[in-house]
Structures are given as C-alpha cells and as structure tokens.
Amino acid sequence: MTFIRPSISDETSSERMGGKDGWSLKYQRRLFLTDAFVVSVTMVLAHAVRFGWDPIAPVVGTSAPTYWLVSLAIALLWILQLGWTRSREARILGHGPQEFQRVVNASWLTFAIIAIVGFLTQWQISRGYLLFAIPLGTAVLVLYRAAWRHWVHAQRDNGELQAQVLVVGPVRTVEQMVRRLNRARRAGLHVVGVATPPGLSLSGAETVVGVPYVGSVDNAVDQARAVGAEYILLAGSDAMSLAESRRLGWSLEDTEIGLIVAPSLVDVAGPRVQMSPVEGLPLMYVETPIFAGFKYWVKAVFDRAVAAALLIASAIPMAIIGLVVKFSSPGPVLFRQQRIGQNMHPFLMLKFRSMHADAEQRLEDLIDANDGDGALFKMRDDPRVTGPGRFLRRFSLDELPQLINVLKGDMSMVGPRPPLPREIAEWDERVGRRQLVKPGITGLWQVSGRSDLPWDQAVLLDLYYTENWSLGGDVVILLRTFLAVFARRGAY
Template sequence: MYGRGGWARRIERRLAWSDSFVIVVVMVGAHAARFGWDPLAAVAGPSATPYWQVSVSVAVLWALQLGWARSREPRVLGHGPKEFQRVLIASWRTFAIVAIVGFLTQWQISRGYLLFALPLGAVVLVVYRAAWRKLIHAQRDRGDLLAQVLVAGPARTSEQMIRRLQRNRRAGYNVIGACVPGGSRARKTPLLEGVRVAGSLEDTAEVAMSLGAEYVLLSGSDAMSLREARQLGWELEGTGIGLIVAPALVDVAGPRVSMTPVEGLPLIHVEAPQFTGSQRVAKEIFDRASALAFLFVGGIPMLVIAAAIRLSSPGPALFRQVRVGRDHQLFTMYKFRSMYVDAEERLALLAGQSDGNGVLFKMHDDPRVTRIGRVLRRFSLDELPQLLNVLKGDMSMVGPRPPLPREVEQWDERVSRRQLVKPGVTGLWQVSGRSDLSWDEAVRLDLYYTENWSLASDAVIVLRTLGAIFFGRGAY
C-alpha cells in the first residue's frame, strides 16, 4: 500500500537516498580515521585490493542489505521497534559477510577500520532513523502520512479496535468507516465519534473500494464464517486494498507468539509468560552492570544536583519513600527531593485539585514543587538515585512504574499482575506519555510489558527513554 498521493513510495525513495548518504559519510569517515586521506592505502594480504574499493563495496552491500531487510517498509515506519531491529540486522549481516570474505581471501582488513565503520555506523543509522521518525510523527499528528482503513467485524470489537487506532495516530492508520453485521439497517449512523457505519459485512469489499480504503481491517471473525473471511480476501485481490486480520488475543507479542499452518488455518501459538530462567538472570546482570556504568558517568553531576537542592530549599537532598516491588515486597525508593519537606502533609489539602487519573495524584502546577524541582522533573533527573535501588536489587532498569502502597490498595487482581516483575527506573509508561496517560492506558502498558518483556525490548525502551527525557514529554 502506498497511501493517497503515493506518500509511502516517496518516503521509501527518500529513505533509500538518505540511507546511502549516511553510509557514504560513515565509510569515508572510517577510511579517514584509520588511514588519513590516502585513497591508495592497500589491504594487507595476497592480491589485496585498495581500501577505497573495500569502502565502496561495503557501502553498496550495506545499502542493499537495508533494502533486503525491508527496513524501509511503510508498515514499520514511525511505529514500534521493527524498523530499528531491521536496520541492526542489515548492519550485522553486512559485518558478517565482510568477515567471511576476509577469511576466505586471507585479506587482513583493519579491525579499527571495521569497528569504526560497522558498529558505529549502525548506531549512526539508528539515530538518523529516529530523527526521521520524529518527522513522520509530526506529519501524522497533522493528519498526513496515514493509511485509510475500513474496519469490518462485530460492532463491539470494531469499536475497541477503532479506539486503539485513534489513540495512537502515529501508528499510521486513519479509520474512515466500519462495516458491521446488519450494517445496511444502521448505515450512516455513528459508531464512534468521527466514524460511521458504511455498510454490512457482506458489502465490505465494495464499500472499501467506494471509500478509497487502502486496508480492510478484520476486527473479529465472530460474525463471519471461515468461508466468508476467505471470500473477502478473494474479493480484495487485484484491488490494491490490503487485508489486516486482528487476532482475538490482545496485548500479546514478541517471542511468545508463533504461527503454525494446519489445513490452511493459521493457528497462533501463545506461550505462557516467563518470569524465571536464563533470560531473567541475564536481565539481572544487565541491570547491575548498566546501573554501575551510569553511576560512574553521572556521579559528579549527581553530586552537583544534590548540592543545588540543599542550597535552594531546606531539607535533605534525597527523598525516601516506601514503594511496592516484585511479589508485593515493600522497599525504600530513592529520588532527588523535588518538593518542599512538608509536601506529604499538604497532599490532603490538594487532593481535590488533582490532574491525575483517579488513582494517581498529579498536578501541572503543584505548589509543593520547588523551583529546582521543576527542572529536575522536566528532564526526569530526580529519578537518578533509583540507580542505587537497581544495584540493591529492589528495582530493574526497565519495568512497570513502582506504585505506592495506597495505590495498590485500590487495585483488582488484574492490575496486581504487574508486580510479577520488578518495577523499573523507566518503562513503557515513561516513553508513552507518563503523567499524560489515563489510568487504564498506564495499566495496559505495564501489563503488556510484564507479560511480553525481552532484553531486546528493554534496549529499545532505554533508547526511547533518552528521547522522552530530552523532550520532557508527559513530565510534571
């Protein structure tokens, strides 16, 4: 699907050109850093070629690998980790091929040259793609670069699907109508705000063509037989309209999901969530190692922040608060103090002025926050002492938000599942809006992380956290 006006094809072309430009800059930089500006420097080994030829070959191979890995595919641009994963896969394949060629030819390609070009180049590509994503987000927020979608299925599941797509416009889908059972009787009546019933399920293909839809999203098959669903796929053949099928299970993803075809049926296998095992041990090692690294780099800035807090208002630099951890174990969480020392006593007087979501107390202009505290909160610098909690084993680098005991008292059994893992310094809740999230959305994100976490997703969340901190989204 290429979008109205061919925006997807234009984006793909521009990405291809800009990918190539970035790769050329990286390869020229690698050559200059290792060999200066000598274009005739030769690779050591029998019948070796000059390095400039190696650079050209690697650049061409790398650009082709980015295309073969489908890193510019419209459906992965602007949303989710797949784009970045495919960029890294393409870079790894390029590195592997160069290493194999070097081994087979006995060419002794400079390690410094390769380390500069490929690992560092991969990071540059990811950062530049992240900048592209910001541009795509800005345009989607204005209503551009959206694929037009017709939702078809039972009314209730269609409403739920439409709400999710409308909440996340940056995923790139704009719902232009819905087809539901008995739609001919409810035609032109509102289903949700801005979305009307455009026809019945039997008319889905015809309605999609008349509305100029680019995708038909089948929100559920309860109202359609297997034969009718297959018939819909046939009717869409040759129209240029894609078919998306939403599984009945929601908020399940990653390594837990696999598909096995049986007699033409795509059976989705869902593994149970894993809360123990080697991956958990690896996460513990990663947590402590990264916490030590961050404390080593940020130790002096943290001392400066502590001194500024003590000088700006009376009271300690650190704020200690009891939070609920894994398996509902209580622990003391550390933060830089961003409020006056009597903040807890004044909370009852401000309870009626909360801008929060009914469970969490939040205020955009909380009078209890100090002047320097506003700066710390704006850039999440008040969270830095939680690295000590990570070293102690109370928290993880990535995980659900650490709740207060009084918040836990309001939870039901469903929400309590988020305590099956350690709370995190950052998490999906932080990179998805933080204080701007509704309670239900915050819970959904935490539960999604709890049941679908992986080391790869943790790495992506850490990278997204840097962007959230830099722009201060949802922080107050």
C-alpha cells in the same frame, strides 16, 4: 448498491499511505537519504581513523583492492541490505521494535558478507577498521531512526501519516477497535468506515461510534473504495467462517487494498507468539508468560551492569545536583518514598528531592487540583515543587538516585512504573499483574508520553510490557528514553 463517500474529519488527514503520491513513499525516500548519509560518513570516518586520509591504502592480499574501493563497496552493500531487510517498510514505521531489529540485521549481514568475501579471497581486511565502522554505523542508524520515529509520532498526534481503514466485525468488537484506534493515533490507522460480517446488519444505522456504517460486507472492494480505505481490518475474525474469510482475501487481489487481521487475543506479541501453517490454517501459538528463569537472570545482570556504568559516569553531575538541592531549600538531599515492587514487596525508592520538605503534608489540600485520572495524582503547576526541582523534573535528573535501587535489586532499568501503596487500593486484579516484574526507572509508559498519558492507557502499556518484554526491547526503550527526556514530553 450505491455507496456515498463520507466526509473525513478535519482532525485527521485524508492523505493516502500508498501510491506514488502517498506519504509512505515520501517518508521512505527520506529514510533512504538519511541511511545513505550515515553509512557514507561512517565509512569515511572508519577509513580516516584506521588509515588516515590516504585514499589508496592497500588491502593486504593477492590482487587486493585499495581501501577506498572496499569502503565504497561496504557502503553500497550496507545501503542495499537496509532495503533488502525491509527496514523502511511503511507498516512497521512508527511503532514496535521491528524497524530497529531490521536495521541491526542489515548491519550484521553486511559484516558477515564482508567476512566471507575476505575469507574466500584471502584478503586481510583490517578487523579494527570493520569493528569501528559496523558498530558505530549501526548505533548512529538506530539513533537516526529513533529521531525519525519521534517526528512520525508528532505528525500522527496531529492526525497526519495515517492509513485509511475499513473495520469489519461484530458490532461490539468493532466499537472497541474503533475506540482503541482513535485513542492510539500513533498506530497510524484511521478508521473511515465500519462494516459487519455477511448476514449481520444494523438496520437503519448510519454510523457506529461516529464512523460511517456501510452495511454488511457483500462487496468488500466497492465498500472499501467508497470510503477511501486502503486496508480492510478484520476484527474478531471468528465472526466470519473460514470460507468467507478466504473469499474476502481473494476479492482483494489486484486491488491495492490490503487485509489486516486482528485476532480476538489482544496485547500479546513478541517472542511469545509463533505463527505456524497447519492444513492451510495460520495458527498462532502463544506461550504462557513465565516470570522467572534464565532470561530474568540475564536481565538482572544487564540491569546492574548498566546501572553501575551510569552511576560512575554521572558521579560528578550527581554531586553537583546534591549541592544545589541542599542549598536551594531546607530539607534532605534525597527523597525516600515507599513504593511497591515485584510481587507486591515494598521498598524505599530514592530520588533527588524536587519539592519542599512539607510536600506530603500539603497533598490533601491539592487533591481537587489533580490533573490526572484513575489512581494517579498529577499536577502541571504543582506549588510544592522548588525552582531547581522543576528543572530536575523536566530532564528526569531527579530520578538518577534510582540507579542505586537497581544495584540493590529493588528496581530494573526498564519496567512498569513503581506505584505508591495508596494507588494499589484502587486497583483491580488485572492491574495487579504489572507487579509480576520489577518496576523500572523507565518503561513503555515513559517513552510513550509519561504524565500526558491517561491512566487506562498507561496501565495497558505496563501490562503489555509485563507479559511481552525482551532484552532487545529493553535496549530499544532505553535508547528511546534519551529522546523522551530531551523532548521533555509529559514531564512535570
């Protein structure tokens, strides 16, 4: 059977991910240089802060080396750990928390090894020196990685840094997968062809959802190579028997073509999922989401602690903003609006007023100019916004009073967007599940595009967060929020 390689859309790059000329190796080299730079500077600063610029300050202990040798050893070990923990692995770059988690793991493994060496040799390595270097270096590494991720997102939005994939599965499942990946370019998977399981064929079909159809999977390797695929994505794996799936995996050995399996159960990840091999079967155990208990108590304590610290730190800027709002246009300094919180309980959300006092009364006149979709009203050039209000919105400064809502327990630092009562009337039961947790000042919706996101995609992000949140994930979202605010993407 002869396969013809289809032309790839000009909107998406055909550059391969793997290989010596692939984009992943180039990007990993950049990450390595960044990691080496951050770790080196961190160790130099730690030495200078603790011992001044004396390069031969000795470690206390028998046959102990000087601190410049210790700094060099820690830097080399740290850089190697960032590689050993696979923090630069291409498949985790650009999405999910795994990259950041592996960076943190590499840092603490480095700390643990140094502590063990110090214990075994009886070298008394300064704790102040280590407690300055490791946390500071970890924080800067995470921030650098977040900045790189922002660059990756920008590249993927332009169709770059994609892995070419052949999607295999039943027609309806394939159609849904292709549409989903086409909407989510930041996933980094560009569909270059589709195929159906053995025994299923679409007679006379040349494309599926605009993607070339290569037929039933009877020679997976040749079909993948014909369309330039680096991965075969098995969508809805229940459409293929265990023997067929096993043979597919065997056929990809020594071909440099990878296999991705997308189970029928979607939008479930993180701590709820555990993989366990049973009789050769990779079974995925999915815990039922629980919306109360100890981890929610921890989240509440974390929220209030962060909100209190941010309120203290921003007290003077908030006072200045309040004066600007007060004297820039008639009306109150704070805008109070009823929103719907956890379990559909209403509350008054606080914001600095960024619109003229009659904004609510003028809303009906602007409905036809809505730039949003679904239940949201969004307008890029809203005439109701004041001059200072436009600046406040650009940098999300109008939302600072919501820290008070967090202290009161109405909101969380991270969570789904707090909806208006009129929006709920247009929801179905599925969307209502986002109210099982407290709404947040920030969330996946904000760090993923904010007002630029279509309604359906924003809902999917909120639902995903609701059922899969973790405290570590909240910390990552908070860090990403600072980048999103400074980038001003989707803020209007």
